[in-house]
Amino acid sequence: MTGPGTAPAPPSRGGRWIQHWDPENETFWKETGEKVARRNLFFSVLSEHIGFSVWTLWSVLVLFMGPDYGLTPADKFMLTSMVTLVGAVVRVPYTFAVAIFGGRNWTIISAGLLLVPTVAAFTVMEPGTSFSTFLLVGLLAGIGGGNFASSMTNINAFFPLRKKGWALGLNAGGGNIGVPVIQLAALAIIGAGGGPRVLLGIYIPLILVAAVMAALYMDNIENVKNDTGAAKDAARDSHTWIMSFLYIGTFGSFIGYSFAFGQVLQNQFGRTPLEAAYVTFIGPLLGSLIRPLGGWMADKYGGAKISLWNYVGMGIATAVLIGASMEKSLALFTGAFVVLFVLSGLGNGSTFKMIPGIFQNKALAKGLEGEEAAAYGRRLSGASMGLIGAVGALGGVGINLAFRQSFLSYGSGTGAFVAFLAFYAVCFVVTWAVYLRRTAPRGPVTTATSEAKPQLSYAKV
Structure with a gap:
């Protein structure tokens, strides 16, 4: 029988399958688990990184599509909205x-599937192609958005709770960097x-590299199984x-702005494709790099606290954007937009770290302990x-549609920014009311929590 601190048992079926995996056991983690988990994290990041690049491909391609392509700004915002929608679904x-x-x-x-939208875009990318064709091919690129969900679910199983904020933040941040890299x-x-x-010709061989590296160096975990009961329980849990709502405010902002930033600079400030490209990558790059820091800060100080004040910062940056948009100040607008990207990345890390902590707390509130509680939380x-992740990504759809309507109605993005400011205010209130406010317990969840130990406060998730 396999001991708690020993290496994984030999594979029980074809492929690289690990039978025994117990990351919460410190002996196992130090002797075997950490090395295996880090290796899988690295190659998971590589594949997810390429996936994000393919997903956000059209945020770049629309910059190449000048008047000879016959697309209006509204057409381009609609195109990027639909790509984001498929990625979310x-x-x-x-x-x-x-x-x-x-x-x-x-x-x-999933890495191999990325060849489909990339080769298709390579085939149709020329003036004279109809908008409906571009839209169909753009929809194919949405599959790149799915890599995030499978990668996060996979890496979540490899790491212990105390390391999840850092690991999930690094995994997501490394994937998110696919956005500025393609830009x-x-x-x-x-x-x-x-x-x-x-550009498309560069990414086709990179996709093949990601798939081959995954085949050579990654592992499957035997005891990770789909639990339809868990899916139903999660869907029923408030x-x-x-x-999901809070993640719309952070990741929805990040991916939505990533698609829209270059188009806003072109349409509102008259930037050329090259001038827009000079700055569009900065915000997504910094937002991606800071995501692991958001996870680390959440591990240390509590995700709810970090998220709360992060929404304050996002609201302030958006208010500055409104002022810069009305005053037509390109420098202030660009600076505030980059700050907003950074804060969305920080919030991505802190909000996603809250998820395992919330369900771990619920396990403890039910009286579960040790591995039983960890298994329930996982x-x-x-x-x-x-x-x-899916609902959060829908925020990107909303952002692009809001920009489309704002430009159609007002000729600028100011109206959209006012709506975003109101949304961040609601996110602040929800975070405070649900996870930080101290009140008398009400309802089954808070009652269970009140009967457990004091450290089960959601403020520490």
Whole structure:
């Protein structure tokens, strides 16, 4: 029999399958688990990184599409909205695919699938192609958004609770960097006088590399299984939907602004594609890099506290954007937008860290202890992450549609920013009211919490 501190047992079936995995056991973690988990994290980040690049491909391609393509600004915002929508929707099935196929196996499959939208875009990217064709091919690129959900679900199973904030933040941040990287690549290609097919030609071999590396170096965990009961329990739990709403405010902002920033600079401030490309990558890059810090801060100080004040910062940055937009100050507008990106990245890390902590607290409130409590927390947090990630990504759809309507109605993005400011205010109130306010217990969840130990305060999640 396999001991608690020993290496994983030999694979029981074809492929790299680990039978025994107990990251909460410190002996196991130090002797075996940490090395294996870090290796899988690294190659998971690589695949997710390429996935994010493909998902946000059209935020770059629309910069190449000048008047000869015959698309209006409203057409372009509609195109990026639909790409974001597909990326949000496919996150749900991608979450469950890990348990069906195995984390390693699904990473290989999902990486390989990225060839479909990339090759299709390479084929149709030329003036004279109809908007409906661009829209159809753009919808295919949405599958890149699903890689995030399967990657996060997979990595969540590899790491102990005390390391999840850092691990999930690093995994997501490394994936998010796919956004500025493809924008930087586009900047270099535009500057060199190249066209969009050059960019697409670079990514086709990179997709193949990601799939091969996953096959060679990643693992499947035997005891990660789909639990339809867990999915139903997560869907019925109010915290799943509360966190989905809060994640709209952070990740929805990040991905929505990533798609829209360059178009806003072109349409509102008259920037050329090259001038827009010079700055569009900065915000997504900094927002991606800071996401692990948000997870680390949440581990140390509590995700709810970090998220609360992060929404305050996002509200202030948005208010500055409104002023800069009305005064037509490009420098102030660009600076405030970059700050907003940074805060959205920080909030991504802190809000996602709250998820396992909330369900772990609920396990303790039920009287569970040790591995039993950890298993309960993993079960519900893993099931809820796909839903939360999917709903959060829908925020990106809302942002692009809001910009589209704002430009149609007012000729600028000011109206959209006013709506975003109001939304961040609501996120602040919800975070405070649900996770930080101290009141007399009401309802079944708070009653259970009140009967447990004092440290079960959600303020510490």
